[in-house]
Amino acid sequence: MKALDTAQLQALDREHHLHPFTDFKQLGEEGTRVIERAEGIYLWDSNGNKMLDAMAGLWCVNIGYGRKELAEVAYEQMQQLPFYNAFFKTTHPPAIDLAKLISEVTPAHMNHVFFCGSGSEANDTVFRMVRRYWDLKGKPNKKTFISRINAYHGSTVAGASLGGMGYMHEQGDLPIPGIVHIAQPYWFKEGGDLSPEEFGIKAAQALEEKILELGEDSVAAFIAEPIQGAGGVIVPPETYWPEIKRILDKYDILLVVDEVICGFGRTGHWFGSDYYGLKPDLMPIAKGLSSGYLPIGGVVVGERVAETLIEEGGDFNHGYTYSGHPVSAAVAAANIRILRDEGIVDRVREETGPYLQKRWRELADHPLVGEVRGVGLVGALELTNDKAARTRFDDKGSTGTLCRDFCFNNGLVMRATGDTMIISPPLVITKEEIDELVEKARYCLDLTAKELGVI
Ligand SMILES: *Cc1c(COP(=O)(O)O)cnc(C)c1O
DSSP states (O other): OOOOOHHHHHHHHHHHOOOTTOOHHHHHHHOOOOEEEEEBTEEEETTOOEEEETTHHHHTOTTOBOOHHHHHHHHHHHHHOSOOOSSSSOOOHHHHHHHHHHHHHSOTTEEEEEEESSHHHHHHHHHHHHHHHHHHTTOTTOOEEEEETTOOOOSSHHHHHHSOOHHHHTTTTOSOTTEEEEOOOOHHHHOTTSOHHHHHHHHHHHHHHHHHHHOGGGEEEEEEOSSBSTTTOBOOOTTHHHHHHHHHHHSOOEEEEOOTTTTTTTTSSSSHHHHHTOOOSEEEEOGGGTTTSSOOEEEEEEHHHHHHHHHHOOOOOOOOTTTTOHHHHHHHHHHHHHHHHTTHHHHIIIIIHHHHHHHHHGGGGSTTEEEEEEETTEEEEEEOSBTTTTBOSOSSOHHHHHHHHHHHHTTEEOEEETTEEEEOOOTTOOHHHHHHHHHHHHHHHHHHHHHTTOO
16 A cells, blocks of 8 residues: 555545444544554654553553564564464464463462453453353352442453443443442542541442352452452552452452553553452453563463362363464564563662652642652553542543643643543663653643633
8 A cells, every 4th residue: 555644544544444442433523543653662653753651551551662672573473373272172372371371460369361462352361261160160149240330341242231330331231240340449439538558448338248148158259450440440449359358258259350550560560460469260351461562361270179170170161262372472482581680670679669759749849739749660640620628620531631642742741530640651761761751741731721721
């Protein structure tokens, strides 16, 4: 195809391309931004604008853009064996290598992985695997999943149902049966007069109340992100996870920790479960698994479930054509080696994570900012018209959209979830680049405040 200019690309995009989570008509009218290339933590659009990508694509480009080693691994693997499946008693070296490598970086009790193509497919796999487990245990009534309002677990039917996004449930009669949602640990929005510590306990106790209401005999699993990502980088109060652990120890239900965002170094630890000291039975993974260079996901399975599936399971009637795809697997393995051998995860924990959190928190003095939070290289800012009351300018999220548009037009990709501004930059970001990120964020907050007449 001969090189097209921006207007031609936008016209063709409007004619033929339906975008994810998009008002198609509105986007057609506004026109898309065409991203053409990337290097390190920067993107360039078709008009030559350079942008600092503080979202690592979509929370996934952990090793940064432009790593030629990954392109070479893919090129070689495509020539060696571009595809083979793992269905009929066959396997191939890339899937074996990746499964072994994953078991080396995951918690000690987790040594098996089931591969799929994405985070959504991983959660569909969770849905089937958990129910299969309880069937094998002779407890087929243990079917119900407890999740949380405003959780994100993907966009397939089971993924969207496990998730707690009301605007997704509205379309297509979701959630499917057997999935219930409890309150989320979102203090800024829902904490009322309670301290964050009190609120964390209260939000966690919703789990115990729900277990008692449904009856332990009907509950299969609790599923949660360590830190809710798409929901607005909701870092739970410090009391939350310890109280959840206390409750889980009391009842015989599985813990599914959705590591699709927190996994592979985001918090400065390999997994969010390491950061919070959790012992998951299952961990859906994707995104940072390949740093987004090729699509791949998986479910990491802990001893308890793996032993039952292996020893007592017989056939597990589930899988995907692309489960363990050789090229994706080879690229993911190379990505994990880069994260490990270049000390990238360690650097996030020791150096760049603490530095980002220190600089990011300086934004708390801005007149629009009601709360600053984050862990490692993920963070959020709450925009407010009243810092003490924690209220919004309106209930439509228009302040967040305004700020996000200023960011995009001033060389910073920072995302808005309602009036919460969120960042999740590549893990290779340097201290100088963190300075640039925070300065650009402050500048765009100023532009937003001026537009609103606040300063
Ligand atoms: C992105 C995401 C998913 C879904 O992953 P896809 O690859 O988009 O299907 C699931 N869970 C969490 C926590 C996510 O952030």
